[in-house]
Amino acid sequence: MIEQLVALAKIADIDAEALRTETELRDIPARIEALQGDVKKLGELLAAEKAQLADADRLLSAQDEELSNQNQSLSKSKQKGARVRNTREADAVERELETIRRMMKERETEREALKDAIGKRRQSVEKHEKEFSELESYAATEKQKADLRLAELRTTLQAVLAGRAALIPKIPGDVMRRYDMIRSKRQGIGVAAIKDGTCGGCFVVLTPQQVIGISRAEEFAQCPRCQRILYSKEAIAKASANA
Ligand SMILES: [Zn+2]
Structure with a gap:
């Protein structure tokens, strides 16, 4: 009777170890999956931020083009000013020049604000790129470690369960x-x-x-x-x- 109890107690010890091993075998892949999910999420945020930066860059080019168009208009108006025949025409050209200059000034103010915003956004993108690559390499290292540990655990579990099979006939x-x-x-x-x-x-x-x-x-x-x-x-x- 006591021999049977001894065997059962040994089986219970084995089962407790197997349970711990199986729990770890389950928890490790779950942790790695969560970590890879974080990498994916951060990658998506970074991609969205880069897309916004590209949009802002395109907007800046559009403003540059508009400014150069306005510059051409300004030259044309100035040429017109050189050919005026009377005060009325001179006044009209002067008004035209004023309008163009005002619009150009507005555009330049907008452009400065946009350039400022782009600079800040670019810094933020660079910071996030660094964070992303750090997380990515951390996740890769963790995955490697996890794979090694999983192999180790599977071997342990096999050995543990082999001992169990030998005890069962005693109960x-x-x-x-x-x-x-x-x-x-x-x-x-x-x-x-x-x-x-x-x-x-x-x-x-x-x-x-x-x-x-x-x-x-x-x-x-x-x-x-x-x-x-x-x-x-x-x-x-x-x-x-x-x-
Ligand atoms: Zn009880």
Whole structure:
């Protein structure tokens, strides 16, 4: 009986390690996926910012062109001014020149503001490009590390489970089935060591008779609350020492 409990306790240790390994095997890819999602998101923001910068650059070229057109108009009006025949014509040309100069001044003010904004935006794009490439290389390094760790974990899991298979024949089939059923209902943990007269799994206080029975390891006792199969660490240590 005690040999069976010893084997079951070993299986429970193996299952706890397998559970930790499996959890890590699940968590690592999820973390890497989240990190790659961040890279993608940041890349999209950067692309949008670059597109805005390109729009602003195009707007600036359009303004440059407009300014050069206005400059041509200005020259034409000045040439016209040289050919005026009377005061009325001279006044008209003067008004025309004034209008063109005013429009050019407005355009130049706009252009300065736009150039200023473009300069700031370009700085921001450069900063974000640097941040993006840093995040990208961080994610790549993390992915490499994760792949190594995953390979390591898979090897560990194989070794751990190989030990488990060797122990199963030592335990009665019905006990093993009960154990697996409890495990499926109790976060993967099917056994619990008793501790100071309580169940180590759910901490319910056991009766003195239950504690004595478990310490003698005469049967597969279950916790009245969490149903886990209970054992005494001392009893198992003693049995292992005698084995
Ligand atoms: Zn319990």
